[in-house]
Amino acid sequence: MTEIPTTIERSEGRGSLHEVLASPYYKDTLCTIINADSRDVMHKLPSGLVVSDPPYNVGYHYDGYKDNLTTEEYQELIRSVCPLPCVLIHYAEDLCALSWTLEEIPEKMVAWVYPSNTARQWRGIAWWGCKPDFDKDGQDYRNPNDKRIRERIARGERARLYDWWEINQVKNVSNEKTEHPCQIPTDVMRRILKITDCKLVIDPFAGSGTTLVAAKQLGIPSIGIERNEKYCAIAAGRVARENALGLAG
Numbered sequence: 149m150t151e152i153p154t155t156i157e158r159s160e161g162r163g164s165l166h167e168v169l170a171s172p173y174y175k176d177t178l179c180t181i182i183n184a185d186s187r188d189v190m191h192k193l194p195s196g197l198v199v200s201d202p203p204y205n206v207g208y209h210y211d212g213y214k215d216n217l218t219t220e221e222y223q224e225l226i227r228s229v230c231p232l233p234c235v236l237i238h239y240a241e242d243l244c245a246l247s248w249t250l251e252e253i254p255e256k257m258v259a260w261v262y263p264s265n266t267a268r269q270w271r272g273i274a275w276w277g278c279k280p281d282f283d284k285d286g287q288d289y290r291n292p293n294d295k296r297i298r299e300r301i302a303r304g305e306r307a308r309l310y311d312w313w314e315i316n317q318v319k320n321v322s323n324e325k326t327e328h329p330c331q332i333p334t335d336v337m338r339r340i341l342k343i344t345d346c347k348l349v350i351d352p353f354a355g356s357g358t359t360l361v362a363a364k365q366l367g368i369p370s371i372g373i374e375r376n377e378k379y380c381a382i383a384a385g386r387v388a389r390e391n392a393l394g395l396a397g
């Protein structure tokens with residue numbers, strides 16, 4: 149069984165790691181899900197890489213959470229639960245604002261691009277306090293009909309990963325769709341984790357558990373925090389299904 153590291157760097161007098169992990173919502177050998185407000189528990193957790201798609205603070209309708217904090221409250225939320233190193237997904241302008249909040253310039257930014265009928269066709273992914281290694285993954289060639297490229301494909305080669313990721317959003321008809329209103333594709337989270345060094349992934353806004361599912365698929369220990377119990381149940385179900393698939397495979 150893989151134990152979660154127990155180095156506590158943010159625990160000054162506000163409860164212990166043991167206390168937080170004593171009664172998780174869900175726990176298996178790699179993944180722990182905590183049903184709580186991340187502001188109450190992040191400082192008690194071991195250090196890890198924070199990877200998250202935070203609430204966008206645009207008045208979105210989550211079950212039981214008002215996505216309309218004041219700018220100051222939102223900045224305080226992000227500052228308190230997204231210590232560096234962290235990787236966050238957001239719209240481009242908001243990533244600039246997050247840099248202001250985190251008081252750091254990202255080491256790297258990537259565009260996640262998807263076809264949609266809305267004005268927004270892409271989001272940014274930014275790495276603060278850490279860097280992705282693009283040699284750790286590849287992607288499909290853009291010109292598969294070129295003679296030389298056909299030969300490379302026949303040899304099993306892939307194109308270098310570039311900073312423009314075309315990955316469809318999770319739609320109502322997608323196989324992975326859950327009841328969570330704004331689920332991120334597992335392919336996005338898995339690629340982030342595949343190219344970013346980490347021994348423990350922490351998602352302080354776990355939602356339906358996509359980061360945790362991606363971590364499980366890659367064999368990386370993870371902790372997810374989600375304040376809504378219904379979303380914790382969805383996340384736990386998804387992670388548990390990965391166990392079953394892993395056993396079956």
Ligand SMILES: C[S@@+](CC[C@H](N)C(=O)[O-])C[C@H]1O[C@@H](n2cnc3c(N)ncnc32)[C@H](O)[C@@H]1O
Pocket residue numbers: 184185186187200201202203204210213328330331332333352353354355356357358359373374375376379
């Ligand atoms: C953008 S969604 C994350 C979606 C997730 N990436 C997925 O694929 O399902 C943000 C989530 O953060 C949760 N949330 C908001 N504030 C929170 C807080 N202070 N602590 C824990 N969870 C919070 C919301 O309930 C929502 O599920």
